[in-house]
Amino acid sequence: MKKEGAKKETREALITAFWKLYREKSIEKITVGEIAAAAGYNRSTFYEYFYDVPDVLQHIENGIVEDMQFGIPDDDRLPMDEVVATFERNADALSVLLGEHGDFSFFFLIRKRMRDAFAELAEKNGVPLTFELQTEIEYHVAGTTASLLMWLRMTDRPSAETYLSAVRSVNEAGTERLLGRLRCEG
Amino acid sequence: MKKEGAKKETREALITAFWKLYREKSIEKITVGEIAAAAGYNRSTFYEYFYDVPDVLQHIENGIVEDMQFGIPDDDRLPMDEVVATFERNADALSVLLGEHGDFSFFFLIRKRMRDAFAELAEKNGVPLTFELQTEIEYHVAGTTASLLMWLRMTDRPSAETYLSAVRSVNEAGTERLLGRLRCEG
DNA sequence: AATTATCATACAACACCGTGTCGGATTGTA
C-alpha cells in the first residue's frame, strides 16, 4: 500500500485545511475542491475520509463535546470553574464555532447539554420542573454561555479569575439593578 | 402586460413558499427550483424578485428588525414588557429564525441590538463600560433572549404575565441559589 | 528469495444537479 498509516495523516491534513477555511468564511461557501487543494490532495480523496463538507465539522464538534463534561458538584455552588475550564481549553475552536458564521445547531447542542445536567439533578431529587424553574435554568445557561464566549473572544482578555468573579456577582445580585448602574456611576 | 400589479402578488407567493420550506429544513438545502415550484412559477421567475435563496430570508428578517424597537424607558425597571411584546408579535417567525436550523447571524444581530441599547445608555450617562458591566449586560441579554424563546416555543405556553413574573424574579434574585432549589423542594 | 494475492491509498473521468443569465414568448392595457 501507499505508505501505510497515511490515513491518519491525510485525515488530519484535510481537517486542518477545512479549519483554515472555516475561520474565514461560512460553511456553505466551502467546497470539497478547496479543502482538498489546500491539503494537497485530489478532490476525490476527500470522499475517502468524509461524507461531505459538514461532516468534517461534525467530527471536529464531536471531539469538543467529548471533552466537555458538565458534571454538577455536591455543594450548592454553580459549577462555573469547570465550565470555564472546558471552554478555555477549547477557546480557539469555540470562538469560531459559536461565532457569527458558526454552527447554530452546535450552539444548541452545547446549551442542551448544560440544561439537561440541571434537569437531571432536579429529577433525581424529585423536584418538579416548574415553568419558573425552567425559565431560571434557561436564563442561567444562556447567560453563562454568552458571557463566557464574550470573554473568550476578547483580544486582551482578563484572567479567568476576573471573569469568574464577574459572573459570580451577577449570579448573586441578579440583573434587576442593571439599569440603575448604567445611569449613575455610584 | 400580464395583469399589472401581479408583481407584489408573485413576490408574496414566493416568500410564502420559501417560508413553508424553511420551517422544515435548513436554508442550505432549499433550492430556487423548490421555492418556485411550491409557489407555482418557473424557476427563472424567482430571479426577477430575489437575488438568491438567502436574499429571501434577508427580506423577512428586515421586516422583523424594523418592528423591533429596544428603547429603554426612564424608570429603573428593565424594559421587559416591550421586549416581550415585540417577540410575541413575531412569535411564529422568531421561533423558526432562532430555532435549531435558524439563522445564527440574525440571532447575533438581535442580541447586538439589545446590547447596544444598554451600551448607549451607559455612554450617554458617562458610565464607563467596565468588564464587569459588559459581563452583566451580556448575561442579561442572552438570558432574556433565550428564556423568551423557550417560552415562545412551548406548545401550551403560559400567559405573558406568567413569563414576565418568572424572569422578573430571576432578575431580582440572581441564579446563585439555583442549585439549592434543584436539590430540595422547599 | 521470488512470486503472487491482497489491500490501502490516491487519482482521473463521468454523469448529475443546481445556479444564474440570456433572449424571447405571453398577455393585459391603451
Next chain:
DNA sequence: TACAATCCGACACGGTGTTGTATGATAATT
C-alpha cells in the same frame, strides 16, 4: 396594433458524489 410588464425555456458553468483504475506496500506461499 403597439407597448410594456410579467413570465418562461434554454444555455453554459461549476460543484457534487461515484466508479473504475493505477500504484506501491504487506504478507502468505512456494
